Amino acid sequence: MNATGLDCSQHALSAAYYADAARQRSVKIVENTPLSRDTFRLRLASPELASHILPGQFLMIRLPSHESPLLARPFALYDTWCDDSGTPLGLDIGYLVVGKATRLLKAMRTGDSVEVWGPLGNGFLPQATEHLIMVAGGIGQTPFLALGREYLGGRPYGNPGREVPPANKVTLCYGVRSKQFAAGIEDFENAGISVKISTDDGSLGHHGLVTDLLKQTLDQRLGQCRIVCCGPEPMMHAVARIAHEREVPCQVSLETPMACGIGICFSCVTKVRQLEEDPTGEVWDYKRTCVDGPVFDAAKIVF
Amino acid sequence: MNTAIENTNSIAPPEVDLSVQLGRLHLTNPVMVASGTFGYAREMAHLVDLSRLGGILPKTVTKQERQGNAPWRTIETAAGMLNSIGLDNDGIDAFLENHQPYLTTLGTAIVVSIAGRTQDEFVEMCQQLDGVPGVAAIELNISCPNVSGGVDFGTDPNMCEQLVAACRGACELPILAKLTPNVTSIQDMARAASAAGADALSLINTCQGMAVDWRGRKPMLGNVIGGLSGPAIKPIALRCVYQAAQVVDTPIIGIGGIATLDDMMEFLVTGASAVQLGTVNFYNPTVSMTLLDALPAALAELGAKSVAEIVGTLRV
Ligand SMILES: Cc1cc2nc3c(=O)[nH]c(=O)nc-3n(C[C@H](O)[C@H](O)[C@H](O)COP(=O)(O)OP(=O)(O)OC[C@H]3O[C@@H](n4cnc5c(N)ncnc54)[C@H](O)[C@@H]3O)c2cc1C
Ligand SMILES: Cc1cc2nc3c(=O)[nH]c(=O)nc-3n(C[C@H](O)[C@H](O)[C@H](O)COP(=O)(O)O)c2cc1C
Ligand code: FES
Numbered sequence: 001m002n003a004t005g006l007d008c009s010q011h012a013l014s015a016a017y018y019a020d021a022a023r024q025r026s027v028k029i030v031e032n033t034p035l036s037r038d039t040f041r042l043r044l045a046s047p048e049l050a051s052h053i054l055p056g057q058f059l060m061i062r063l064p065s066h067e068s069p070l071l072a073r074p075f076a077l078y079d080t081w082c083d084d085s086g087t088p089l090g091l092d093i094g095y096l097v098v099g100k101a102t103r104l105l106k107a108m109r110t111g112d113s114v115e116v117w118g119p120l121g122n123g124f125l126p127q128a129t130e131h132l133i134m135v136a137g138g139i140g141q142t143p144f145l146a147l148g149r150e151y152l153g154g155r156p157y158g159n160p161g162r163e164v165p166p167a168n169k170v171t172l173c174y175g176v177r178s179k180q181f182a183a184g185i186e187d188f189e190n191a192g193i194s195v196k197i198s199t200d201d202g203s204l205g206h207h208g209l210v211t212d213l214l215k216q217t218l219d220q221r222l223g224q225c226r227i228v229c230c231g232p233e234p235m236m237h238a239v240a241r242i243a244h245e246r247e248v249p250c251q252v253s254l255e256t257p258m259a260c261g262i263g264i265c266f267s268c269v270t271k272v273r274q275l276e277e278d279p280t281g282e283v284w285d286y287k288r289t290c291v292d293g294p295v296f297d298a299a300k301i302v303f
Numbered sequence: 304m305n306t307a308i309e310n311t312n313s314i315a316p317p318e319v320d321l322s323v324q325l326g327r328l329h330l331t332n333p334v335m336v337a338s339g340t341f342g343y344a345r346e347m348a349h350l351v352d353l354s355r356l357g358g359i360l361p362k363t364v365t366k367q368e369r370q371g372n373a374p375w376r377t378i379e380t381a382a383g384m385l386n387s388i389g390l391d392n393d394g395i396d397a398f399l400e401n402h403q404p405y406l407t408t409l410g411t412a413i414v415v416s417i418a419g420r421t422q423d424e425f426v427e428m429c430q431q432l433d434g435v436p437g438v439a440a441i442e443l444n445i446s447c448p449n450v451s452g453g454v455d456f457g458t459d460p461n462m463c464e465q466l467v468a469a470c471r472g473a474c475e476l477p478i479l480a481k482l483t484p485n486v487t488s489i490q491d492m493a494r495a496a497s498a499a500g501a502d503a504l505s506l507i508n509t510c511q512g513m514a515v516d517w518r519g520r521k522p523m524l525g526n527v528i529g530g531l532s533g534p535a536i537k538p539i540a541l542r543c544v545y546q547a548a549q550v551v552d553t554p555i556i557g558i559g560g561i562a563t564l565d566d567m568m569e570f571l572v573t574g575a576s577a578v579q580l581g582t583v584n585f586y587n588p589t590v591s592m593t594l595l596d597a598l599p600a601a602l603a604e605l606g607a608k609s610v611a612e613i614v615g616t617l618r619v
Contacts, residue, residue, distance in 0.1 A: 021349065022349055022350060023349075023350070024350060024587075024588050024589045062586055062587075067381075067382040067534055068381050068382055069379055070379060070382055070383065070384065070533055070534070070582075070586055071379050071384065071585060071586050072585075072586055115587070117350070117588055256374075257375065257377075259377045259379075259384065259585050259586075260584070260585035260586075260588070262342075262346055262347070262350070262588060263342050263346035264340060264341050264342035264346050264347065264584060264585065265339075265340065265342075265377065265386070265388075265585050266339075266342075266362070266371065266376065266388050266391050267374075267375075267376040267377035267386065267388065269371070269374060269376065269391070270374075285370070286370060286371055286391060291346065
């Protein structure tokens with residue numbers, strides 16, 4: 001059994017994982033603070049959610065009494081926040097303002113409420129590795145703060161807190177458009193994660209692609225490693241290819257648009273290879289990202 | 304009397320009878336969840352007390368497995384959404400093997416929604432479902448806008464009548480006919496399904512619609528055209544229920560944009576004997592419980608002791 005009380009074999013990356021621990025609640029905003037250009041951190045109060053959620057899981061957030069936007073939006077766990085004794089009191093999400101819902105979210109204040117359901121999705125499975133390499137494009141960095149912290153033994157997640165074989169090193173390769181969009185770097189560094197940055201315009205770190213950073217990191221890797229990746233699809237595809245060439249296990253967290261987040265609408269589908277039945281990788285089926293993912297083995301995704 | 308409004312206890316006052324009779328189908332209460340908007344119910348087991356629902360309609364099943372349409376499959380619109388899922392399902396055999404055994408355990412009326420490309424396919428599926436433990440009724444989805452074939456049964460009154468009659472003859476189960484609003488006369492379709500002996504009419508499926516990205520000069524949905532649902536279509540659904548109720552005595556199940564207690568009561572008063580909640584499950588997953596909790600007090604507010612008492616009591 002893992003921390004959500006599910007059999008791990010059922011909770012695996014292809015499993016029939018439904019919203020078993022999910023609850024729908026109205027929760028209060030504790031603060032809504034800027035992290036960088038167009039990027040904010042929303043702090044929510046909910047000990048119940050915070051004590052159950054795992055790195056890589058997400059929640060649906062809906063603005064109450066709105067019919068436009070009508071639907072909730074999915075956001076990954078950025079991190080939980082705790083009192084001095086380490087008891088989780090709530091959770092943070094990091095969001096980029098891109099459209100209708102995030103524009104309204106930006107205007108919300110301390111004390112306002114949002115409707116939330118979660119924790120949702122499979123999240124990352126705790127798998128032993130000496131060096132965890134996290135590759136993020138833009139706002140795709142959000143699932144990695146809690147994951148990195150967990151692998152470095154910083155804080156347990158889940159109820160009861162799940163055990164993760166500690167990694168010797170966790171690296172974040174983080175690609176953004178330009179310096180002003182780089183968000184939360186101190187959060188990662190304070191958790192003990194080593195951060196490498198690339199920008200499209202050279203305004204910070206490496207001038208070029210985040211995949212250059214990945215290749216560099218793989219060249220200097222410390223022992224056996226794993227890659228986790230989240231960001232725009234072309235980037236995840238490129239990372240999956242590199243991982244395949246170098247024979248490093250790789251998982252991707254997909255950001256497929258979702259209407260419900262709980263497996264009932266069948267809109268969030270992605271093409272997943274049925275490798276068990278067909279090692280050639282040609283046979284695929286549409287799978288719901290929200291309940292079969294959002295974390296998948298990169299080799300299984302038809303990009 | 305007014306104090307009853309304040310009282311939103313989850314326990315129905317004993318004098319209020321929530322049960323409804325839809326032809327040969329008996330439900331403990333009028334709150335059902337619509338096909339395609341509640342998965343296979345299992346997904347909702349920890350959010351909703353499934354045993355309290357009046358009825359559950361799992362996602363429509365077809366004879367053969369269908370992969371469904373290419374993404375994007377849904378697009379949010381003003382107070383609603385468009386979908387073109389395309390009846391993505393594993394086929395009826397897989398449904399009976401993987402989902403029905405679980406659904407049977409819920410103690411709720413399970414109404415299996417089916418869609419065929421031909422009358423023979425519909426009939427074969429009715430025969431296959433006949434006698435399956437836990438199946439309370441069949442809903443004929445003759446109204447899905449996202450697949451070719453099937454929909455003619457919902458737009459041509461003669462074909463509709465023949466199909467419903469054939470399905471009634473093929474099994475002992477109560478038959479519900481789910482109609483599309485995308486017709487010139489909903490009354491002609493209601494008459495046809497009713498004449499063929501449908502136990503109830505489910506009104507409505509989605510309204511055809513479209514969304515476009517003008518900068519990219521391309522349609523937003525993978526399937527170009529889709530079905531509109533949610534609060535945006537409630538007035539259309541109410542009008543359909545009203546018009547159908549004027550010409551048939553067959554019980555009607557109201558569907559379309561129902562999200563609040565007021566919405567549900569409006570449908571009942573207009574002529575629906577029960578309702579199905581659809582899109583609202585996506586954006587308020589526990590809504591069915593909220594509406595069930597509030598229903599007894601709303602009935603009491605009208606001085607009614609049963610749901611049946613208020614059905615079709617609109618004063619025009
Ligand atoms: C599991 C998961 C975790 C996520 N975590 C985060 C996170 O931590 N932080 C974060 O900022 N974002 C995250 N996202 C993305 C986030 O959900 C979206 O950015 C958000 O929904 C945007 O909402 P909006 O109303 O502001 O934008 P919208 O107005 O909905 O539009 C945003 C953009 O999406 C496009 N779009 C609209 N509908 C569709 C559709 N059906 N299919 C494809 N594209 C569409 C639009 O054209 C537009 O360019 C996550 C997504 C998933 C699936
Ligand atoms: C994503 C989605 C999938 C649907 N799938 C089905 C289906 O498989 N079978 C069916 O009879 N109706 C299907 N419907 C239609 C609904 O059951 C309902 O008739 C319609 O959405 C109107 O109700 P609403 O406005 O409350 O959603 C679907 C609707 C949506 C939004
Ligand atoms: S978002 Fe509805 S099924 Fe995944």
